[in-house]
Amino acid sequence: MAIVELKDVAKRYDSVPGKKGAEHANAVEDFNLTTKDGEFVVLVGPSGCGKSTTMRMIAGLEHNTAGEIRINGQDVSDVEPRDRDIAMVFQSYALYPHMSVYHNMAFALELKKTPKEEVKKRVQEAAKILDIEHLLDRKPRALSGGQRQRVALGRALVRQPQVFLMDEPLSNLDARLRVEMRAEITRLHRRLGVTTFYVTHDQTEAMTMGQRIVVMRDGRIQQIDTPYNLYERPVNRFVAGFIGTPSMNFLQADHQGETLKGEGFSCSLSAHQRTALGDAGQRPRCWLGIRPEHLHQVGASSGSGRLEGVIEVIEPLGPVTMAQVRIGETLVTAQLGAHPGIQIGDTLTLAFDPDHVHLFDIDSDEALGVAEAPSASSAQATA
Numbered sequence: 001m002a003i004v005e006l007k008d009v010a011k012r013y014d015s016v017p018g019k020k021g022a023e024h025a026n027a028v029e030d031f032n033l034t035t036k037d038g039e040f041v042v043l044v045g046p047s048g049c050g051k052s053t054t055m056r057m058i059a060g061l062e063h064n065t066a067g068e069i070r071i072n073g074q075d076v077s078d079v080e081p082r083d084r085d086i087a088m089v090f091q092s093y094a095l096y097p098h099m100s101v102y103h104n105m106a107f108a109l110e111l112k113k114t115p116k117e118e119v120k121k122r123v124q125e126a127a128k129i130l131d132i133e134h135l136l137d138r139k140p141r142a143l144s145g146g147q148r149q150r151v152a153l154g155r156a157l158v159r160q161p162q163v164f165l166m167d168e169p170l171s172n173l174d175a176r177l178r179v180e181m182r183a184e185i186t187r188l189h190r191r192l193g194v195t196t197f198y199v200t201h202d203q204t205e206a207m208t209m210g211q212r213i214v215v216m217r218d219g220r221i222q223q224i225d226t227p228y229n230l231y232e233r234p235v236n237r238f239v240a241g242f243i244g245t246p247s248m249n250f251l252q253a254d255h256q257g258e259t260l261k262g263e264g265f266s267c268s269l270s271a272h273q274r275t276a277l278g279d280a281g282q283r284p285r286c287w288l289g290i291r292p293e294h295l296h297q298v299g300a301s302s303g304s305g306r307l308e309g310v311i312e313v314i315e316p317l318g319p320v321t322m323a324q325v326r327i328g329e330t331l332v333t334a335q336l337g338a339h340p341g342i343q344i345g346d347t348l349t350l351a352f353d354p355d356h357v358h359l360f361d362i363d364s365d366e367a368l369g370v371a372e373a374p375s376a377s378s379a380q381a382t383a
């Protein structure tokens with residue numbers, strides 16, 4: 001088991017040949033994080049934000065160009081990947097096609113000259129955990145995608161590493177299998193308690209699996225927090241829009257006295273929000289963020305916030321219905337009940353509780369008046 005520490009870590013790739021003088025930013029910048037022993041940390045963000053680069057630096061497959069990476073206190077800059085006691089699982093599992101499942105799993109141990117009996121014991125244990133004991137004699141081509149992914153996990157498992165790195169390991173699986181496997185990986189983690197970094201671009205995967213989640217954008221950490229804190233206390237508009245599905249709605253609002261107003265909506269402000277905003281003269285405008293699940297049909301809510309627009313899209317999902325309502329240039333998504341009794345073209349009035357809205361600076365996109373989270377201290381202590 002292990003504590004992994006990244007301190008001011010950065011990665012800058014050398015310029016692409018032939019593109020002399022081209023502007024290029026660091027792939028990763030100012031990355032600071034200390035895991036707890038046995039923690040499951042998820043890195044999430046859009047494609048190209050530096051997730052894989054960070055993982056490859058922890059694994060030792062890339063050198064960090066700045067900062068320090070420590071595992072259990074030891075600086076690993078000069079430790080070869082194979083000596084870091086880390087096992088990686090990638091999106092492309094690249095099993096050896098000519099080897100049986102057993103030998104695919106045993107291979108790394110055999111390379112290290114592990115005694116035969118020990119190899120056998122570990123492979124069988126891992127196969128049992130992953131429910132692939134009956135597949136040990138098969139070749140990879142005779143396996144389904146999900147089974148291959150299990151073998152890839154098994155290959156990492158038998159090494160009994162002190163850190164697991166998983167880079168989008170479920171991306172090649174169909175949606176249903178992904179949901180199954182993510183629960184399985186979570187169970188596996190709980191059982192083994194190995195410190196794990198897990199990369200995904202899928203916020204649902206991040207929210208359901210991560211004990212802590214690192215939200216990244218353009219090589220920079222935006223926020224490190226628990227799933228609930230990310231959802232309830234996003235630090236900026238990027239995190240607010242990235243976490244939660246469907247995404248938070250954003251409306252440009254005029255600040256007038258004790259209310260926020262705009263085309264088709266108005267919202268009274270709490271004392272706390274007024275303090276956060278400052279006076280209207282200093283901050284005449286801001287972003288108002290409202291999650292779809294906090295917009296209700298009038299009658300279902302007594303909230304004093306009001307929003308009105310014309311229904312353009314209705315998406316029945318079974319337990320809930322998503323309605324998209326046009327307000328000027330903006331399409332606002334509201335999560336309504338199973339049978340909202342609405343029609344396209346209707347004007348819909350929605351109510352919301354001002355306590356549930358998020359406010360962001362109009363220029364910097366930073367959240368205004370985010371209340372201190374009870375459990376944020378753990379994230380801050382390591383930030």
Ligand SMILES: Nc1ncnc2c1ncn2[C@@H]1O[C@H](COP(=O)(O)OP(=O)(O)O)[C@@H](O)[C@H]1O
Nearest residue numbers: 013014027045046047048049050051052053054
């Ligand atoms: N070998 C490389 N040489 C130059 N640039 C790279 C290399 N690998 C990645 N990058 C760049 O670094 C950034 C981060 O990439 P990556 O870590 O793969 O992102 P992610 O895994 O989040 O999709 C991207 O802009 C990518 O183009």
Ligand SMILES: [Mg+2]
Nearest residue numbers: 051052053167
């Ligand atoms: Mg990647």
